[in-house]
Amino acid sequence: MKRIYLLISIFLLIFAAGCGLQKRAPLSVTTEIPYSVINEKLSKALPIKQRIDKAGVELLSALVSKASDGKEGEVEVRVSFLFKSFTVPEGTNGVTTLHGVLRVNEHDGQLYLYGLKNGTIEFVDNSIKRYISQKEKEAIFQIAAGELSLIPLYHLQKSPAAPESVKAVVAKEKKIVVIFGA
Numbered sequence: 001m002k003r004i005y006l007l008i009s010i011f012l013l014i015f016a017a018g019c020g021l022q023k024r025a026p027l028s029v030t031t032e033i034p035y036s037v038i039n040e041k042l043s044k045a046l047p048i049k050q051r052i053d054k055a056g057v058e059l060l061s062a063l064v065s066k067a068s069d070g071k072e073g074e075v076e077v078r079v080s081f082l083f084k085s086f087t088v089p090e091g092t093n094g095v096t097t098l099h100g101v102l103r104v105n106e107h108d109g110q111l112y113l114y115g116l117k118n119g120t121i122e123f124v125d126n127s128i129k130r131y132i133s134q135k136e137k138e139a140i141f142q143i144a145a146g147e148l149s150l151i152p153l154y155h156l157q158k159s160p161a162a163p164e165s166v167k168a169v170v171a172k173e174k175k176i177v178v179i180f181g182a
Helices: 002-021 034-045 126-130 134-148
Strands: 031-036 047-053 057-067 075-082 092-105 110-123 166-171 175-180
Touching: 031 034, 034 057, 034 075, 034 175, 047 134, 057 134, 075 134, 092 126, 092 134, 110 126, 110 134
Parallel strands: none
Antiparallel strands: 031 175, 047 057, 057 075, 075 092, 092 110, 166 175
């Protein structure tokens, strides 16, 4: 009889130890950030002026939203700018659209625009468009993408309930969702 109790006790100890070592389901925590918060941060950081050769670009405003082409997780950034050059000394206003994603810098916990790619460029005065070279148009894209990717858009607070690593950043219709997970 003692032998049966001993075997049952050993079996229960092994079973209990195995249950304790079993991996638990990963904890998934989300943070939702409305686009209005991100756009407010951008409006505080702009305007930004940059020179390219004999021309200048001033980024006036930018609005981030879910990409209109429906690509999962991508955002669209519409940037208003003022362009001045030797051929257009009085300057002309325009709007460029960039596409990219949002990423979290794990070191500082900040959300940034990332991988911004050329989209479209439109000028308010289309008659001036012929005086602006392709090189200058590409420079407008590069300046907008480069400067906007340096602006921290949101600081994610450390939470004891949230795991350390960011699993995904998803662009939804009215908000950004940051998913934390193991």
